[in-house]
Amino acid sequence: MLHLYDFLPSGNCYKIRLLLHQLGIPYQRIDINILKGESRTPEFLAKNPNGRVPLLATEDGRFIAESNAILFYLSQDTEFWPSNYWQQTQVLQWLFFEQYSHEPYIATSRYWISILGKADEYREAIAQKRQPGYAALEVMENHLKQQQFFVAERYTIADIGLFAYTHVAEEGGFDLSGFPAVRAWLERVKAQPGHIGIKNSQP
Secondary structure (H helix, E strand, O other): OEEEEEOOOOHHHHHHHHHHHHHOOOEEEEEOOHHHOOOOOHHHHHHOOOOOOOEEEOOOOOEEEOHHHHHHHHHOOOOOOOOOHHHHHHHHHHHHHHHHHHHHHHHHHHHHHHHOOOOOOOHHHHHHHHHHHHHHHHHHHHHHOOOOOOEOOEOOHHHHHHHHHHOOHHHHOOOOOOOHHHHHHHHHHHOOOOOOOOOOOOO
């Protein structure tokens, strides 16, 4: 059985729980409280030297770190990964965009405000995240004005990757009211079979 080392509030961890649930793959969830340093223990660092979750332990005892790498691994030979090389490349493009241009601004703001509860302490840093965060949302908005989903007019791991932190962007102080195409896409993702919310911890 797969084992998922997981921190429930994390959007990166949520990506994996969501895909596993939609694939109907059983797994064991192992809670790692990053706020208590549980991802920095010698035992955990032996599994992932980078000291981060999510971390997936495969059935043969190997470990996969980085949320979008795990999405790639789990989605192979499924409907969530296109068979066309060009479409595969587009999925990867959006996953790289998510980690480089989206997550560092939207997810980090949410972490400071809603998970740590330190909005005042990080006020200046949060302000610096606003413009690039909204720029990422604008890129998504313009794309989704023409597309129902991010790649090939179908739901793929590109949508899962971008949904995870976008749907809770307001917890990081981002106002989505000016992004109607993004909001409509969020509803389409929520309507997909097997969808679960970020607070659902049941495998």
